[in-house]
Amino acid sequence: MLDIAADLARWCAEGRSFAVATVVAVDGSAPRGPGAALAVDADGAVLGGVSGGCVEGEAYRLCREVLETGRPARERFSPRPVPADRGDDAAPLPPGFEPLDSLAPALTCGGTIEVAVLPHPADDPRRGALATALAEVSTEADPDTTVAGALALVRVAEGPGPLRGGVMTVRRDGGYTGGLGGGAALDRRVAAEAAARLDLGRTGPVTVPLPPIPPPPAGALPAGASEGPCAGTVTVLVECRTPPPRLLVFGAVDFAAALARVGRFLGMRVTVCDTRPALTTRARFPDAHEVVVDRPERLLAAEAAAGRLDRRTAVCVLGHDPAFDVPVLREALRLPVGYVGAMGSRRTHRDRLRRLTEVGLRPGELARLRSPIGLDLGARTPEETALSIAAEIVALRRGGTGGPLTDAVGPIHRGAPPPAAPTAGSGAPGSGRATGRPAPGRPGDRSRPLSPGTPGPARAAGGRPGR
Incomplete structure (x- = not known):
């Protein structure tokens, strides 16, 4: 109901009576998860949805019925066929929601959802x-x-x-x-x-x-x-x-600009950081929420200390210059973030692992590194590369395989929880990656090396002061 909470708050302020149908349980593949809600007021106005269209008509009817009776209802929708003729004694669907085929009202994606409908009269x-x-x-x-x-x-x-x-x-x-x-x-x-x-x-x-x-007070x-x-x-x-989950992009390169666009599209809060003021500007990264001129490892440590990182956070290092990469990766791989990836060729990755070992990282910590970064999409352009990186972030968070759904079996929507917080000395749960074993990716070396420059913090144009 969170996605319609603001509108429902307005309905409350306006004194409207309404009912809300909410998905409270999902089994198998379903278009919407628990919390998806459809609200109907006394005049028939509608907010939200529970199924992407499969059973909206029946949910609408249930809301109107609950508003009239004042009694809550609960309904289970499954992929069972329903005859086109619902019978003489069945309540008709409201105008505009008549089924187009004999499967309505039922889910067509193979799963089952349970919907609870509660009335919220104005005098409650x-x-x-x-x-x-x-x-x-x-x-x-x-x-x-x-x-x-x-x-x-x-x-x-x-x-x-x-x-x-x-x-x-x-x-x-x-x-x-x-x-x-x-x-x-x-x-x-x-x-x-x-x-x-x-x-x-x-x-x-x-x-x-x-x-x-x-017993509650009378009338309550x-x-x-x-x-x-x-x-x-x-x-x-x-x-x-x-x-919003954080996406921290280190390296003011064209790949970072494309990744900032994709990250913002996915609802992430994007920060781009580099040490070079001439390259780290709002004009070059208009889709980033923050553009920071600072040492990457210093920014990362400050964000962690302020409590702004969690297991949903993704850290992407796009510089493949050891002087730039190693300090920030040493910091990132010891933090309880969900994703740490670094751009570069396989040769660059092997050299990076050697350098990270020399600065004290253990095999379990190194196993968390996704490098070469991204899924193997055959990407060439910055935009394609950004898509492959974002796809790997989503797959790791949601428990996906990264393979084509055409060849997969089982539910499409797994409902997997976010990855558990990794701890120092252990690999990311469920990653199944051995130390030094790179993830599938594209040929690296697609951006020029970075020079760390002066480490002092500065304010980027249109951005936030460096920390």
Whole structure:
């Protein structure tokens, strides 16, 4: 629901009644993951989507039905065939959503999704808490926010009546705002679980034991809920809003400009750094969020100390000059970042491994290095090379093979979690790479060597002061 949170906050401010259908579970291949949401107000206006079009019509109908009855609903959509004639007793789909073939409403991609639909009437006593939470998660993060500024939106997906409509926001340290209505002990337990998911950046359902709940005050229950204590479990949906993943590009070369464009397109926060003021300018790197003139290893150490790097961070060293590469790679390979790659030929890579060994890196640390950088796409131009680098970053983060889907078997959408934080002396989890073994890539030596120049920090044109 995070992608429509700002619009829902506006609906709350305008006093609209609405219902929200949210994907709470996915099995197999599905076009949208947990947290995808479709909202419908009392006038039939629509926000968002749950399936990329496969079952939007049925989700829309469920939202309208829930708005009328005030009772939550839950529906499971699978790839089963559905007769074109839905029967005389079936509720008709709304105009504009009639199925084009006999498979609607059902998924055509082979997977299954579960959708929970909750009403949010304008007179709901919990409406204020919902509005506050929506406003909090829809506020754009400060560009210089640290990783600790991440936030999770937690909503009850399935549970006893008194908890339906419960909502809270959780910070990485376990602190929270709002509550689920089941008492402080339940809120603390859910906040701890949500903080753990937030640390991984993973949206998804969490089920926790439910302690006895005292009867709520009169008039505080959502429509259709029953009073009295309850026990069992409650399932909440944890949606993580984290700062954009970082892409740190070292080396002010034309490949860096292309990679900055691709990184920004992928939603990453891009920093380009080099020591040469004449080359490290905003005019040469308009797609970078930050252009910094500084020693790369110094910038990297400062970003790590400020808490702005995490396991989603990608570090790309495009200089293949030992005086430039070795210090920053020595720093990067000892940090808990998710990706470290370096440009250069295989001969350059072998020499680089020797130099990194001489400055004290251990085999497990060296095994994390992706070099020659990128996947083997046969790339030649800076743009093609940037695509191959970005593809390798995505494949490593999502657990992909980098091979063609035509030859693959199994689900297309794996839903793999981000890679676990590597530790000093160990290779990146799941990398399966031996020390000194380069990843498949293109011929190297496609950019001129860099000279480190004067190490003093300076302000790049249009950029941020160096650190």
